[in-house]
Amino acid sequence: MAEPDPEEARFIARLVARDERAFNELVELYGDRIYRLVLRMVGRPAEAEDLTQEVFVQVFKAVGEFRGDARLGTWLYRVAVNLCKNRNRYLHRRREHAQDELEPHAERSALGTAQGVTTSETARPDQLVQGYQLEVIVKREILALDADFREVLVLRDIEDLAYEEIVQITGLAEGTVKSRLHRARVALKQRVEAALGEKLR
């Protein structure tokens, strides 16, 4: 069990006492990070914002059950991931998971980052289009993956969390996380290659 530092322990005590100012500080401190995680899990900015607020409401309700077996930030991630998974499953059931509501064009990245596999400093227009298409495909295909696969991919490959943290967030064994991550990568690669019609380099 991680030993909380005294400052965090005092902060948690204020949260448990439902100190409104402490919750304001919590939202200020973690709001953007949780939003980005949620956005990567659900794909739609408006829904990500709604879910981010809901994460903190759930924390407000459940903070009394926080036993300090993980860092506060890790626990917040766990709440966020569980909410996202529940929301995605609910949407899948209701067949409302429209895949064409990806982020608007203005938010796309330049080719150097969008291409991912092959990078270049200066991008030609045809490369920009290619990079943008790849970015759209990757975002679409990760949203089409099983929620459990998406969870480990986002936490490990995008959020860059350590396996130990992912274990605490998901509640899975480390071996299961690694196995699931491997399968998720294979599944995503196959989907992207199928959409592109060519092998990824």
Place this chain on the structure above:
Amino acid sequence: MSEEETHGTEGDETPDDEAVRRLLRGAFPDPTRRPEGDVLRGFQARVRERSGGKFYADLWSTSAQPPVVVFLGTAALLLALVGAAWAVLAPLRGQVERVPMAPRPVEVLPPQR
């Protein structure tokens, strides 16, 4: 075979794994992206509504930072009110008027005619 038994350690990552990882990082490049709306206000509104107004029901609790200006303004206003009351009431104070309190003589016998 259980899911746990099918894959090895962190160091076993293949070039394909690394390619997918780079692909994902390329597709989600913005590490500084922020929500368009105010998450704090939305959170406070939800808690206020669901708690029936028990939490976040006043200005003091909903501001992100302690409202020092409001504290100082309130203190200054109260001081001004006390000063104004003193200024109005002070001139009205007068000297104490001495009232003769000695009793008049008591007439025990009836007056003679």
